[in-house]
Amino acid sequence: MEFRLAERMGSIKASEIRELLKLTEQPDIISFAGGLPAPELFPVEEFKIISSEVIEKEGREALQYTTTEGFKPLRKIIAEQRMKASGVNVSEDNIFITSGSQQGLDFSGRIFLDKNDVVICESPSYLGALNAFKAYMPKFIEIPMDNDGMIIEDLELALKNNPNVKFIYTIPDFQNPSGKTLSLERRKRMVELSEKYNVPIIEDNPYGELRFEGERLPSVKSFDRAGSVIYLGTFSKTFCPGLRLGWVCAENNILSKYILVKQGADLQSSTISQRETALFMERYNLDEHIEKIKSVYRKRRDLMIKMMEKEFPDNCTFTYPQGGLFTWVTLEEGQNAAEILEIALKDKVAFVPGGSFFPNGGHPNHFRLNYSSSSEEQIIEGIKRLGKVLKSI
């Protein structure tokens, strides 16, 4: 049958990254393309104890339906641990459990966006968010960044000139893909502008807890006085992505809309995974676990940066991320990272070309490198191969 699809299906394209991941699954390719956490750091032994205890003691409840907003003890511990550590004082009533923060992104699009509404985002921005929003057919205004993140004067100009901006989308810490961090001063200013122009902020914060050096910055949400910031959190980078658990933290007048949308979307997130994660956080110290992750990722970042300094040609620049999973490489104007990838794949090394991180196109002379999921040997060898490719063009 020839199907007649909804108009929005014309806007949704396959994620270049996920398609690429398939290509790079060949075992002899060293891939810096993914965004995967290092599986050797998953707390498998602890999870084994936890999951057998959950099934033993509360098996029937854990396998049954639960409420749409999520398992209350998990919501409580998220409020008391994760949100408090990011400078936000809320109770479980402000927390709603999602299937990863990707679902929080999709729901944000669904709640706010009519066709041709405007989303303001960083330039570049997270591809998965752009794709989620595109299902609702908005226009994007990209705000340039410097080393302190989104340039606030440009943000204000965009808000002033566009009355149909529905939200500002920001990844304040170690942004995907750029690795850049929004400064403390700009976080405050962004919230002020949000209130002044009556435009909410979607704060996507998967990496804030993965700071390798310096002091953790309070989240954008921590400066929120008018209830204009909607915070998206996740356990995918600090615990286990395979469980698909994240959360939304917001005021009740808007959080209730997220819950309503989830009823139609998938009723609820996994009961058993929510109970397991809650018990893990009660029993063990997630912060200690995060320290382990950080010490491994820090070493890998240091090594990747050192290797890039040594192996890359002088016409490449790259960001120095103080945390998170990615660094962002800028080639000379006129160079094309997608074309370079084809050569690199022949030399058995992979990355993500940067073009698709710009919702309005252009900017072919960038690419993203992930250091969290490669071993030290892979980083050394992979960056050597990549340096050779870059020098050859």
Added chain:
Amino acid sequence: MEFRLAERMGSIKASEIRELLKLTEQPDIISFAGGLPAPELFPVEEFKIISSEVIEKEGREALQYTTTEGFKPLRKIIAEQRMKASGVNVSEDNIFITSGSQQGLDFSGRIFLDKNDVVICESPSYLGALNAFKAYMPKFIEIPMDNDGMIIEDLELALKNNPNVKFIYTIPDFQNPSGKTLSLERRKRMVELSEKYNVPIIEDNPYGELRFEGERLPSVKSFDRAGSVIYLGTFSKTFCPGLRLGWVCAENNILSKYILVKQGADLQSSTISQRETALFMERYNLDEHIEKIKSVYRKRRDLMIKMMEKEFPDNCTFTYPQGGLFTWVTLEEGQNAAEILEIALKDKVAFVPGGSFFPNGGHPNHFRLNYSSSSEEQIIEGIKRLGKVLKSI
């Protein structure tokens, strides 16, 4: 902040059932309102063995991201076991894993529906599907049913007169809420009409495996020759709803759209739950487990019907479901089930008023009763209470 929401948010309302479930959570209320499977039938012991084996042998893979389309061995076993048993011969390439069949419903709306497009459905139809579709702002045409399900002449008339019908939504077996089953002959006719008018069928089939008597009917999908039927399956009624696992079975030209939508919606369903469910189905016999469920539900249905015959006044009629979870009660014209519920709640018994199962309103003189999640004692006492209420009005 006063948020400016998308237009669609005006169409989405809280599920009356889930709000009701909260009311009926008081322990002294006997509730026939839910749609929950009986938790005492969950295979907790087997699940314990399975889940510890998964975490033991493949812990790191089980806690990591996986592919959007789902864990291949699970897709394979669904094709070979569940789809084959419903009369459909497909491979894993035609199976895509969702977070419950509710997600398949939401995605169907997203893929097909622009504002004011038409959805054809049974009258009444499943509230959760109607709510999922409403997010995409369609119009609904309700097709009346008799004891053999949707009346095919009315369906053809609706297809003939409405060129912007995007799909036919049907729950062919032991329909929620009516308990009715689409006859074999009508299944064939529905597929023929689907081809003739180039309108796909969304076959929502959560209950087909729960037939208490007579021979199982082949699914609507089993008659599909042109690839026009999209089948939604789930493990929520035959295994464990808390895992949130279902699937879509369709031809690749449309299944690829579902996968694309999932990338933006939540990337993938739980890796660990998919591996656990696959291993359960390899190790144990799901059909044997389903037999146990059926024998318990059959007894509960028999008892509820017997009690209704004895306790309900003569001006009530009700359906005799040959499987599934629900029976559907029709009061006299002019009576209002929502008002009767208020009285019933005072007498500590609950049901779902039928009005919200009709997307275009009206029909206040019906209600739905669930028998799967109540004990025999609760059924006896609850129907007595309800009979008293019905006789008193």
